[in-house]
Amino acid sequence: MMQMFAENGDMVPVTMLEIGPCTVLQVKTVERDGYAAWKVGFGETRKKPTKAMAGVFAKAGGAAARIVGEVPPIEGTEVKAGDRLTVAVFxxxxxxxxxxxTKGHGFSGTIRRHNFNSGPRAHGAKNVREIGSAGSAFAARVLPGKPMPGQWGNCKATVQNLDVVKIDPARNLLVVRGAVPGPMGGYVVVQQSTYKR
Known part of the structure; x- marks a missing residue:
């Protein structure tokens, strides 16, 4: 993340995202596939693709992509297989x-993972960083969904309705207000929000 000055002089936290260029591998339509989506590929890979994916790449006329995914189409934009998407679509x-x-933090306890309070640290207490009582008298068991120690992070997350601060077509950069999931240099999927102000 970094900071930028807005037009009114406010300093806003922003994240710079490199958008593509992505190759459109396939255009899915409601009539043929039952839903509308663009199958796009990003980056290049040295790994040999499967025969099925090699056919998809050959139809699009491009090299094998490192990352392949589907995104909903952007309103008012017409594309066909083989087109290259840049930040201009936004x-x-x-x-x-x-x-x-999200960033993976490994196996973590409830104090770090769920912000539980710790136990007393005096008078011989041995439950300083334990979770304490987890069940109840009626159920006599721990119910599913109870916050417990376990893997923290390294899961899919979506941040919705981020403001687009700036578009830089020369460097293929999209600048959004706020933070995005994952580490620096990680891969993300950027979609047009359906939220209407």
Whole structure:
């Protein structure tokens, strides 16, 4: 993240995202596939693709992509297989959703993972960082969904309705207000938000 000055002089926290260029591998339609989506590929890979994916890449006329995914189409934009998408597709878009994989923190206890209070630290207490009582008298068991120690992070997350602050077509950058999931240099999916102000 970094900071930028807005037009009114306010300093806003922003994240710079490199958008593509992505190759459109397939355009899915409601009539043929039952839903509308663009299958896009990003980056290049040295790994040999499967025969099925090799056919998809050949139809699009491009090299094998490192990351392949589907995104909903952007309103008012017509594309076909083989087209290259750049940050220009977000011209006129005010809000976006950014999905990615959060940072992984490994196996963590409830104090770090769920912000539980710790136990007393005096008079011989041995439950300083334990979770304490977890069940109840009626159920006599721990109900599913109870916050417990376990893997923290490294899961899919979506941040919705981020403001588009700036678009830089020369460097293929999209600047959004706020934070996005994942580490620096991670891969994210940017979609047009359906939220209307």
């Amino acid at each position: 011209e006129g878009v005010a809000l976006v959703n950014v999905a990615g994989t």
